[in-house]
Every structure is written in structure tokens, then in C-alpha cells.
Amino acid sequence: MKKLITTALTSALFMSVAPQAMADDHQLNEHQQRAREIYEEIIGYRTARGHNMVPTMANSLAKRLIDAGFASDDVQVVEMDANGDPTALLIARYPGNGSGKKPIALLGHMDVVDALPEDWERAPFTLIEEDGYFFGRGTTDNKAGITMLTNTFIRLKQEGFVPDRDMYIMFSGDEETGMITTQALAGKYAKEYGIEFALNSDAGGGGLDENNQAVGYGIQAAEKTFVTFELTATNPGGHSSRPRADNAIYDLADALKAVQAYKFPVRSSELTRSYFATMGQQTPGETGEAMRAFAKNPEDKKAADFLRSKPEYVGTLGTTCVATMLRGGHAENALPQSATATVNCRVFPGISIESVQQKLQTAVNSPDIQFKIMGDPTSSPESEVRPEILAAVTKSIHGRYPGLTIYPYMTSGGTDGKHFRRNGIPTVALSGLFSKPSDMFAHGLNERVQVKQFYDAVDHWYIVLKEIVGSK
Numbered sequence: 001m002k003k004l005i006t007t008a009l010t011s012a013l014f015m016s017v018a019p020q021a022m023a024d025d026h027q028l029n030e031h032q033q034r035a036r037e038i039y040e041e042i043i044g045y046r047t048a049r050g051h052n053m054v055p056t057m058a059n060s061l062a063k064r065l066i067d068a069g070f071a072s073d074d075v076q077v078v079e080m081d082a083n084g085d086p087t088a089l090l091i092a093r094y095p096g097n098g099s100g101k102k103p104i105a106l107l108g109h110m111d112v113v114d115a116l117p118e119d120w121e122r123a124p125f126t127l128i129e130e131d132g133y134f135f136g137r138g139t140t141d142n143k144a145g146i147t148m149l150t151n152t153f154i155r156l157k158q159e160g161f162v163p164d165r166d167m168y169i170m171f172s173g174d175e176e177t178g179m180i181t182t183q184a185l186a187g188k189y190a191k192e193y194g195i196e197f198a199l200n201s202d203a204g205g206g207g208l209d210e211n212n213q214a215v216g217y218g219i220q221a222a223e224k225t226f227v228t229f230e231l232t233a234t235n236p237g238g239h240s241s242r243p244r245a246d247n248a249i250y251d252l253a254d255a256l257k258a259v260q261a262y263k264f265p266v267r268s269s270e271l272t273r274s275y276f277a278t279m280g281q282q283t284p285g286e287t288g289e290a291m292r293a294f295a296k297n298p299e300d301k302k303a304a305d306f307l308r309s310k311p312e313y314v315g316t317l318g319t320t321c322v323a324t325m326l327r328g329g330h331a332e333n334a335l336p337q338s339a340t341a342t343v344n345c346r347v348f349p350g351i352s353i354e355s356v357q358q359k360l361q362t363a364v365n366s367p368d369i370q371f372k373i374m375g376d377p378t379s380s381p382e383s384e385v386r387p388e389i390l391a392a393v394t395k396s397i398h399g400r401y402p403g404l405t406i407y408p409y410m411t412s413g414g415t416d417g418k419h420f421r422r423n424g425i426p427t428v429a430l431s432g433l434f435s436k437p438s439d440m441f442a443h444g445l446n447e448r449v450q451v452k453q454f455y456d457a458v459d460h461w462y463i464v465l466k467e468i469v470g471s472k
């Protein structure tokens with residue numbers, strides 16, 4: 001079913017109207033047109049794992065940059081193997097004026113979570129403009145970011161702009177899976193270039209209410225650690241006609257009930273307190289009251305408990321762990337020889353994975369439950385939002401929405417930024433896009449972004465970068 005958007009804002013943006021022919025107040029300038037062209041091209045690459053399209057996309061972006069005047073020596077595509085899947089990273093250096101200031105990095109990822117055409121209402125790897133939206137896999141995550149950064153580099157270059165330090169575009173190619181390219185960028189390359197801090201296009205951004213009124217803008221400055229444990233109970237088993245007292249499934253069930261009952265201690269940081277202080281100012285009712293109380297006094301148990309009862313805030317108040325998958329037994333007439341549950345945790349920055357495991361083990365209190373950490377979790381510290389970054393973002397965002405609240409926040413997900421932070425490179429994410437809660441479809445079906453928001457964001461990085469690295 002198509003969503004009908006009937007606001008005056010979007011009614012001028014009809015489907016299949018070529019950008020050049022749009023209603024007069026939406027006449028595109030050359031930067032918006034180029035952004036649209038890049039966006040359309042790169043949405044067309046199925047850069048999901050298994051399709052070998054990331055190198056193609058990286059080479060195409062590299063060619064665009066070189067065609068726009070970047071020295072070919074300054075633009076490199078490095079093809080890499082990501083656990084058996086060919087991918088690539090892209091680095092483009094924008095030379096500075098040689099002031100001696102350390103370079104900065106601009107981050108985005110070229111890969112996407114796969115989308116199955118048979119499940120989507122529209123072709124996922126074609127940019128489709130309809131009802132005031134751009135639809136397609138990656139329209140938000142993260143091909144808009146890749147488009148905006150590439151487009152801004154081209155625009156600044158064509159203008160003859162010279163930054164007060166080198167800037168590096170660093171686009172990864174497997175952010176959604178193994179982050180092999182991310183680790184190369186955040187490790188080897190960032191070290192080689194001496195990157196001072198990084199700005200990420202893959203998080204941050206503004207919120208709109210359902211009437212398209214802006215409600216706030218967030219700068220992502222921290223990420224919780226994503227850790228998955230497997231809990232396994234084993235048992236000699238036997239025939240189900242002769243039950244024994246101990247049973248792998250019952251043992252695991254007891255362990256899971258203990259995990260469910262356990263609450264990690266409430267945590268806060270300067271960042272999360274400032275987040276709640278700011279959000280509390282504009283959140284009505286009991287929720288806003290609890291936010292303000294918690295910001296003032298994180299020991300306020302009543303406020304913390306109230307906020308923790310809300311799924312949208314529980315993650316900001318400490319570590320969370322929750323059962324997500326379950327398997328066990330091998331035949332309907334056999335006693336189970338093993339049962340395993342997957343428990344996914346989002347660990348508050350600064351808290352070690354070992355201590356989380358220890359707390360869970362204490363809660364479970366059974367030597368028969370084996371704990372196994374899955375994968376290779378990456379923990380990362382919070383990053384400071386430097387005053388010059390806040391000032392630059394404020395200039396861009398207030399140009400669009402005067403006086404809008406701007407706040408730092410922590411996400412529970414994982415972006416490339418965590419690898420940079422882990423390696424000592426402060427990283428904040430500041431996408432130029434605004435969206436409504438009902439438009440959040442990243443990783444899901446029918447991913448989309450408002451056409452107006454896309455074009456409004458075209459100047460975002462241009463303003464931000466000129467503020468941060470413009471010669472003063």
C-alpha cells in the first residue's frame with residue numbers, strides 16, 4: 001500500500017517528475033542535481049554481501065572525484081576480502097593549506113543490508129521518487145551520507161576551497177557485516193595519516209513529528225558495545241519415556257528466567273545526563289519530568305525506574321541484555337542433550353564485557369550453564385562533541401530550523417565510528433537528514449527518505465566543513 005502524504009510540503013513533489021521540471025519553489029540548484037544523480041547511480045548498486053558490487057561503486061565514486069579535479073594519487077580504492085566476500089574501501093584526500101593541523105576523516109559506508117526484490121513493494125535497487133519520498137535500499141543507510149560527502153568534496157573542489165588541514169573521505173565497504181574495511185581505515189590508514197578526529201555521516205540527524213515539524217537534532221557521540229552470549233545447558237539425555245530429574249531445557253529455562261529478572265545497575269555519563277537534560281526540556285508530562293530529575297540526580301531511583309520502563313530510553317540508562325534466540329533438543333521422544341539460548345547485550349561505554357558476563361553468571365548461579373561470547377565485540381569510549389563541531393552543526397541546522405534543540409546522544413547500534421573511537425580517534429556522527437519516526441525503515445522494507453529532506457541536506461556538510469576547516 002502506498003502511503004499518501006497530503007501536506008502542502010510534499011504535494012508539489014509528484015512521482016516521476018524530473019528534477020528539472022519540479023514546481024518552482026523546488027527548482028533544484030546544480031548541487032542538488034548532482035546529489036540526485038550520484039544518489040540515483042549508487043542506489044543502483046546492490047552493495048550487499050555476496051553481490052560483489054562494492055568495488056564497482058567505489059571505483060565509480062573515485063572516478064567522479066578525479067573527474068572533479070582530485071589528483072588520482074589522492075584517491076584510492078583498496079579491494080579487500082571480507083571473510084570470503086570481495087569488498088573495497090575508498091579513501092580520497094582533500095589537501096589542506098599545509099598549516100600543520102592534523103587531518104580529519106569523513107566517514108560513510110558503501111555497503112547495505114540486502115533487500116529481496118520479491119519482498120519490496122518497489123524495486124529496492126532503483127531510486128524511485130514517489131509521494132514525496134525517495135525509496136530504495138540505502139536511501140538512508142548510508143547512501144545518502146555517501147552522496148552528500150562525495151558531492152560536498154566535489155563542490156568545494158570546484159569552488160577552489162582550501163581547508164586549513166587535510167580532509168580524508170574514508171568510506172568502508174562492509175560496515176553491515178564484518179567491518180574488515182572499517183578496521184583497516186580506523187587502524188592502518190587513520191594512523192598513517194594521523195587523523196585527529198572523524199565525522200560520521202551514518203548516524204545523528206534530526207527528528208520530525210508527523211506534521212513534518214522539526215523536534216530536535218542529535219549528534220551521536222557514543223555507541224554501546226554490542227555483545228552476544230550463547231548460554232548452553234547440556235545433559236546426558238535419554239529416552240523421553242524415562243524422564244530424569246535434570247533436563248537441559250529446564251536448566252536453560254531457569255537460567256533465562258534469572259537473566260530476565262536481573263537488572264544491571266543504572267549508569268549515566270556526562271553525555272547521557274546532558275541528553276536527558278535537553279530532552280527533558282521539550283518532553284511533556286511525566287516522561288519529561290523524569291528526564292529532568294534524572295539529569296539533575298542520576299541517583300533518583302524513581303526517575304530512573306520510570307525511564308527504564310520505556311523501551312526508547314532503557315538503553316540510555318545502562319547495560320541491557322535480552323534473550324533473542326532459542327534452540328534445544330533433537331527428537332520429540334528424546335531427553336534433550338543440549339539447549340542453547342542467545343542473549344544479546346548492549347553494554348554501556350566504559351563497562352567491560354567480562355564484568356557483564358560475570359554479572360549474568362552470578363544471576364544464573366549455575367555451574368551447568370556454559371557461557372560463550374559470540375564474534376569479536378568492539379567496545380569504544382564516548383567522544384566529546386568539540387565546541388567547533390557543535391558550532392558548525394548549529395550553523396547548518398539553525399539555518400534550516402532556527403533555534404532547534406541540538407543534543408548529543410548515545411546509540412545502541414554499531415557504526416564504523418566505534419572502531420575509530422576504540423583507536424583513540426574521537427568520532428561524532430552528524431547526518432544532515434531529518435525524518436519522522438514512521439519513516440524509519442533502515443535495514444527493513446521500503447527504506448525511504450523525504451525528497452524535501454534529501455535536498456535540504458545537500459548544503460549540510462558544505463556548511464559544516466567550511467566552518468570547521470575553513471581558514472579563519
Ligand SMILES: [Zn+2]
Pocket residue numbers: 109141142175202415
Ligand atoms: Zn549504516
